[in-house]
Amino acid sequence: MRKISLIAFVLLIGLATTQAQVKVSPGIRGGLNLSTLTNIDDNGMKSDYYIGGLVEIKFNKYFTLQPEITYSRQGSDGSYFDGNPGQNTIPKDTKYELNYVTLGAVAKFNFGGQGFHVLAGPSLDIKTSDNFGRYGYDPIGTDLAFVGGIGYSLPNGLTFEARFKQGLIDIYGYDGIDYDDYYYDQVILNQVLQFGISYTFKVK
Template sequence: MRKLSLFIVFCLLFTSIYAQVKVRPGIKMGINNSEITNSYLDPKTGIYVGGFASIQFNKRYTLQPELLYSQQGGNGNSRAPEDLNIQYISIGLANKFFVSPNIGFHLVLGPTLDINAENSAISVINGNGDLDKTPIDFAFFGGVGYEFPFGLVLEARYKQGLLDVELFNQEGEYVPNYSENHLNSVFQIGAAYKFEF
């Protein structure tokens, strides 16, 4: 009898929690202003675009897995004559915290895994020949946004890479960055739309 009672309580709790969870798919796109820290490269403007699933657990917290295509890197100049173009596939996990249940203003933060989708040869940073970029980057992002009741979301985020943009020569040998790391640093601003089903 006790096991049956526990089972019924568990089912009621699970049903109650599940009934409050609301899942909405969506699309998003925006502009990146990216740079490689401690390099001679100028900032680079690119785009990001992709999809997500908004999982609303309650009126104050939403978990949002994201899959994005993101253009990052830096622009060449007289000191670094070649552009650095990095095409990332970003897998992120955004945590949204709403300041009030009835207002769309929210804070967002979370981790992301960036996978280099095109590891083509480049000549950048130290100008010592053709170099390849590191295949992945781990990053954390934070930002603010506003969500309208009809599904439109506006957000601004800052994403900081944690792994050195390591460079390798054509023989596969690591080219050291000496005393300073070269990290991805990206400011993002964009819009998203959540579909209602």
């Protein structure tokens, strides 16, 4: 009984010590989006912005979990035919807009416990608006994405990051199976390069 009590006490002390090392700090983030959509006519990168908040949960100097909520303006440069392409109409340049509120969480791994880190994690993107209605299309309301990137954090709480965000769901909800000649290599996915900064507030 004493041995069990001693083991339980040691485990409790160890858990309390571990919990005491966890630091939770709120922060803000924002930056540049360079976004595109796969498999659209004359697709090119569209520049816009993202902005949001974060909570940094620092378990130790090597590992941090960071939940985030972000407003992300995405889409693509492209072109469309105003009429029937078979009538030799001239394609018109346009900007496709897809705007999301993203709920994500990235795991950060600091090399040597210093400022340089790599990060990765998932996000759920909830569409807030788009301009596809003018072209007769209606993208679905959600996307799942995977984020990966690198960054560097300064001791004052300022962090510089570069990320790549890959959407995993076709913007119209197709799953890669043949739907009336709609094949996998025509699936339209979000892709975003993000360059930005974040600031984490020090909480005593």
